[in-house]
Amino acid sequence: MQNSQKVLIAEDEPNALMGLAELISGWGYQTETARDGAEAYEKILAWDPSIVVTDLKMPRLDGIGLLTKLNEGQHSNLAVVVLTAMGSIQLAVDAMKLGAYDFLQKPVDATRLRTILGNATRQRETEIELEVARRRLRESGVLGSLVGSSKAMREIFGLIEQIAPSNVHVLITGESGTGKELVARTLHELSPRKNKPFVGVNCAAIPETLIESEIFGHEKGAFTGAAERRAGCFELAEGGSLLLDEIGEMPHATQAKLLRVLEERKLRRLGARNEQDVDVRVLAATNRDPSTAVAEGHLRADLYYRLNVFNIHMPPLRDHMDDLPLMADAILLQMNEKHNRRVAGVGPSILDRMMAYNWPGNVRELRNTIERAVILCPDGAPLDSGHLAPGFAKAQAVLPQANDASTVSIHVGTTVDEAERMLIVRTLESTGQNKTRAAEILGVSLKTLHNKLKEYERNRKQAAS
Numbered sequence: 001m002q003n004s005q006k007v008l009i010a011e012d013e014p015n016a017l018m019g020l021a022e023l024i025s026g027w028g029y030q031t032e033t034a035r036d037g038a039e040a041y042e043k044i045l046a047w048d049p050s051i052v053v054t055d056l057k058m059p060r061l062d063g064i065g066l067l068t069k070l071n072e073g074q075h076s077n078l079a080v081v082v083l084t085a086m087g088s089i090q091l092a093v094d095a096m097k098l099g100a101y102d103f104l105q106k107p108v109d110a111t112r113l114r115t116i117l118g119n120a121t122r123q124r125e126t127e128i129e130l131e132v133a134r135r136r137l138r139e140s141g142v143l144g145s146l147v148g149s150s151k152a153m154r155e156i157f158g159l160i161e162q163i164a165p166s167n168v169h170v171l172i173t174g175e176s177g178t179g180k181e182l183v184a185r186t187l188h189e190l191s192p193r194k195n196k197p198f199v200g201v202n203c204a205a206i207p208e209t210l211i212e213s214e215i216f217g218h219e220k221g222a223f224t225g226a227a228e229r230r231a232g233c234f235e236l237a238e239g240g241s242l243l244l245d246e247i248g249e250m251p252h253a254t255q256a257k258l259l260r261v262l263e264e265r266k267l268r269r270l271g272a273r274n275e276q277d278v279d280v281r282v283l284a285a286t287n288r289d290p291s292t293a294v295a296e297g298h299l300r301a302d303l304y305y306r307l308n309v310f311n312i313h314m315p316p317l318r319d320h321m322d323d324l325p326l327m328a329d330a331i332l333l334q335m336n337e338k339h340n341r342r343v344a345g346v347g348p349s350i351l352d353r354m355m356a357y358n359w360p361g362n363v364r365e366l367r368n369t370i371e372r373a374v375i376l377c378p379d380g381a382p383l384d385s386g387h388l389a390p391g392f393a394k395a396q397a398v399l400p401q402a403n404d405a406s407t408v409s410i411h412v413g414t415t416v417d418e419a420e421r422m423l424i425v426r427t428l429e430s431t432g433q434n435k436t437r438a439a440e441i442l443g444v445s446l447k448t449l450h451n452k453l454k455e456y457e458r459n460r461k462q463a464a465s
Contacts, residue, residue, distance in 0.1 A: 005121050006030045006049035010040035010066065011083070012058045020053065020108070027114055037061030041069055044078070050124050051101075051117060052080045056091050064091065067098040077127055079120035083108065122192045123165065141323075144186030146179065147330045148323035152315050156183070163310050164190035169262065171247075171307045172285040174314030175443035177364030180285040181243060183312055187283060188241040196240030201233050204249035204445040212254050213270055215244075216261075222271025234267050237280045246445050247284040247307070248293040255300045262306050282307065287443055316443075317359040317366065324355060324366070331367050332383070335374040343374050347382035357393040360441040424452055 007029045011017040017033050025031045032047055034040035038061040040054060056063035063082050070078060079101040084092040092103040101123075102116045141149030143157045163170065164187050172180045181200060188198045206214050213222075217232030233242055244250070250258070261267045262282060266275040284307045286293065293299040317324065328346045336343055350373065359365055373387035424442065431437040439449040 005051060005117075005124065006032070006047065007051045007053060007117065008032050008034060008040060008043055008047065008049040010034040010037060010052065010054040010058065010063075012036055012055060016055075023110060023113075024053070024117070027117070029117065037063060037066035037069075040066055044070070044075065050077070050079065051120050052078060053083065053113075053117075054080060055083045056088060056095065057085070064094060064098065067095055067100060071099060077124065079124060081113075081116055081120065119192075127165070141326050142330070144189050145182045146186055147327045148320065149326060150320040150323045152320045153323055156312060156314070159310070159312055160186055160190065163187070165192060167281050168309040169282045169284070169307050170310045170312060171290060171304075172283065172312045172314065173290060174287065175316050175362055176287045176440060176445070177362030177443070178314035178316060179363050180287075180314055181245065183314060184241070184243040184283040184285065188281075191241070191281070193240045193281060197237050198241050198243070199233050199237040200243035200245060202245045204246035204447040208251050211251060212257065215254065216257065216267050217269040219269050219271035222269070226271070229269075232267075232269065234261065234278050234280050239279055241281045241283055243283045243285060245285045246287070246447075247303075248286045248288045248290070248298045249445060249447050252300060255303050259300065259303045259306055262303075287445065288448075317362045321355060325351060327363065327366060328354065328370060331370045332374065335371050338371075339374060341374055341377075342379040343377045343383060344380055345382040346370075347384040349385040350383045350388060353385050353388060353393065360443070362443075365440070420452075421456055424449070424456075 007024050009017060009020045009024065009031060011020060011033075012035055014035075017035065021031045021033050029051075032043055032049065034043050036058040037054070040052065041061065043049075044052065052066075054063045054066055061069070067080060067082075070080065080095075080099070082092055082095045082100050082103045083106055084095075084103055085106050089105075092100075092105075095103060101120050104113060104116070141147060141153070143160060146153070146157065146160075148154070148157075160183065170184075170187060172183050174180055184200070185198060188194060201214060203211065213226070213230065213232065215233050217230055217235055218226050220226060220229050244258075261278065265278055267278050268275045286299075288298065290299060290304055290308065290311075294301050294304050325346070328351065332343060332346055335341065354366070354369070361368075369388065369392070370383070372389060373383045376387045377383050424438070427438045427441055428435070431441070435449055435453075436446055439446045442449065444452075
């Protein structure tokens, strides 16, 4: 199959040059040859290859000289693979310092060369896609599944562009509903792993007795009820990316095993005797402040430092409301496609109402609000305020009165723990004891809310005894 990637081969020994050209052409690449660095540079300017395979020692212009000229000419998208004879490793190291993509010792290992060319090709494709994404971002404020043109969102987009092509672990933080999973998916889609699986698991939604099996897998008979071997999330995400959402809710014993997998890139299924290699990029997310979670003992410090190579913090929607019109338009397009509708747009009356609301449920709540409105709106008409839920933003439309259930009065001197308890209790009162809705408003997981309520009940009993 013909490959769109062009490979220029520079080698002064004729038999080696022809052999390499025949080998690389046989893998589907378009090839061109040059007998020294000077000829290679001329063909680079005229033919515009994506990869150069060059010997280091050549007449007129050697491999180091070629790399130097390429640096001067700002050929940053060109991957250069250098070939070096035994005993010339220092030259290869010098070439890498000048920006060479990789090096191979002679005689050339064909399997290794093919792997390097494949990796360079994927990196080139990723760089092209990133440039397209950057152009798209500049034009419309869209990056992958994320939307926004505010300063805060542009900074996030810039960080995603920088780290997406790498294999580093990323910790994504922010309130519930701010789009942490969308960040993870965008990192995956803009990485060389994009054609491999993306697997997401919510650690707070899995019972403690099952979470290790869910993440690491198990062998038949590993525990009561394990009737057959089962692959865990790491194996399902092999070669791709694994999102561990609500990482702070993971039991400490499981956190310890996860840390070992991250450090050694090996895992052992429950009940297995042997370990197996894993190649997975881990993206972790939490709605807790991670430093507080470490201080309170919810998150192991060593795991936090391992995951927090880069931190992307998603701001609450109320802090970048100027992005809401753009987000609303993007969500409307998605909902039209999802429900096979033809709603004409977001009308000014509904937009005014939405801009006046503080969105405690963040982008998730915005999405649900627009989805409901799209279902109610006739085809061909724009969304208007009549398509909102009857109680939309009702609590905000009332001026707070003394002892109003929609407000919390906190006096100076109140401890942080007591203020948190008051906020949770009042929020539960305002939702009619609907814990799921209260957790969403508070920006915590349902499991976290249950744990807090158990703690308050335990403290109450201790105080009464």
